[in-house]
Amino acid sequence: MFGLELELLILLFFCLLAACAFEFVNGFHDTANAVATVIYTNSLKPWTAVIWSGICNFIGVFAGGIGVAMGIVNLLPVELLIDQDVYHNIAMALALLFSAIIWNLGTWYYGLPSSSSHTLIGSILGVGLAFSFMPENTSGTAVNWSKATEIGLSLLVSPLFGFSLTIFLMFLLRRFLKKDEIFKEPHKQKPPPTWIRSILIATCTLVSFFHGSNDGQKGVGLVMLILIGIVPAYFALDQRKNPETIKNNLSQIEQTLSRIDTTALTAEDQKQFGRINLRIDSLNTIINENAGATVIPAEKRLEVRRDILLINKDLTKLVTSSSLPISREDSQIILSNTGQLRTLTDYAPTWVIFIISLSLGLGTMVGWKRIVRTIGEKIGKQHLTYAQGASAELVAASTIGISTGLGLPVSTTHVLSSGIAGSMVASKGIKNLQPKTVKNIALAWVLTLPVSISLSGLLYVLFRWLF
Secondary structure (H helix, E strand, C coil), X not given: CCCCCHHHHHHHHHHHHHHHHHHHXXXXXXXXXXXXXXXXXXXXXXXXXXXXXXXXHHHHHXXXXXXXXXXXXXXXXXXXXXXXXXXXXXXXXXHHHHHHHHHHHHHHHCCCCCCHHHHHHHHHHXXXXXXXXXXXXXXXXXXXXXXXXXXXXXXXXXXXXXXXXXXXXXXXXXXXXXXXXXXXXXXXXXXXXXXXXXXXXXXXXXXXXXXXXXXXXXXXXHHHHHHHHHCHHHHCCCCCCCCHHHHHHHHHHHHHHCCCCHHHCCHHHHHHHHXXXXXXXXXXXXXXXXXXXXXXXXXXXXXXXXXXXXXXXXXXXXXCCCCCCCCHHHHHHHHHHXXXXXXXXXXXXXXXXHHHHHHHHHHHCCCCHHHHHHHHHHCECCCCCHHHHHHHHHHXXXXXXXXXXXXXXXXXXXXXXXXXXXXXXXXXXXXXXXXXXXXXXXXXHHHHHHHHHHHHHHHHHHHHHHC
16 A cells, blocks of 8 residues: 555554644643533533534534645745654654643643643644754754744733733623523523523534634644655645646746846845756746646656745745835736745645544544543633533634634634633632632633653654664
8 A cells, every 4th residue: 555565564554644643632632611511501402512513523524624724734944844754753743742742731630721723733843853953954944933933922911812812701791691590590490581592502512613623733734744745645745736737836936036136135135046947947847748647747746746845935034024126016027926836745635634534533532521621610610601611612602713714723622611711710810710710710721831841842853763
């Protein structure tokens, strides 16, 4: 299968299984974020809520696209993504997966709403930093820091946004909705009034769906890293794309670059300009050698992927350089065509999305009670009310949905936990929070990145040595 030796084939399946395990753990770790409110307000029976959430997560992965998945992949330096040593790529995949699963299971065991997003991103950063010390890293690049900064801001701002917006929403509800029943503790045996119940089920559905569309993509990104690294001949490029589109895009880029006065460039930008032209020539040679072919030959796919990624990296940096004498129109032509080239490298087969959807959906139906108890009982000193549950979930769903549309990963856990905290503060002030739980959640939030970075970096070095 895939023309691999038995040893590599076993490692490939093991890595894919571990990626599915990560998404499965992610499912039962994060399920409570969606179902806690409907369970604690008696809007749905626990198993009904969990199964419904699992179905919505499954659908969400398919509907979410691959923007977040590629954002995760592109955190790593290009040089690591085009390493032709299969065992180096296996070491990378195993380090990412093991560190993420270990931390997720540990925090789940202690009932802490920790973030799978933080864990995975920390693991990727750890591998990137460890790679910077490897002999094949000639560029000195450890991590795609611009992408890391963008994602870091998303992860930092989203819980603050969830906290403050939930307080504001609770204020509006108290001001304009004169129904005391939604601000009281739910009856332990009776479901809420139909209109309240409908709202809570709708918000649970939205959080589950958007959790799938955002967190599911992280698993898709992991699987694509594994497939591209171990079997690049099959997965380095999207084989559904016609190679002729590459030729058209390169032609437009070349025409635009030919209009640039290179004498005005700095010495460094001139070197970069030269590298871009060399990569374009390399791509043109491959395309011309296979003129009329509907797919690029298997042995050339990793080379084409390398050229496209490096052209994109250098062109993006060059176009944003202050020394480049280029019009806005020409700049847009370059960025548009490099974006078109990236459609060959940024993709995921349907079967990959399916297995991640299935893993996340099944994981959603397991192990949810620990985190549900923390969300529903231990963040605030009062039992979760209808208004608090609906407000927190509506804000969480909106935040996650917008982030998915922007291709940014966010932490469902932190967005909803901060929303619950905000709803408690809105009811009776800061004294309404349980200090011990808030402290534990904050501690998990602070520790996740350094622990996952250290663990994945050490595992990467260990696996490199073993392989």
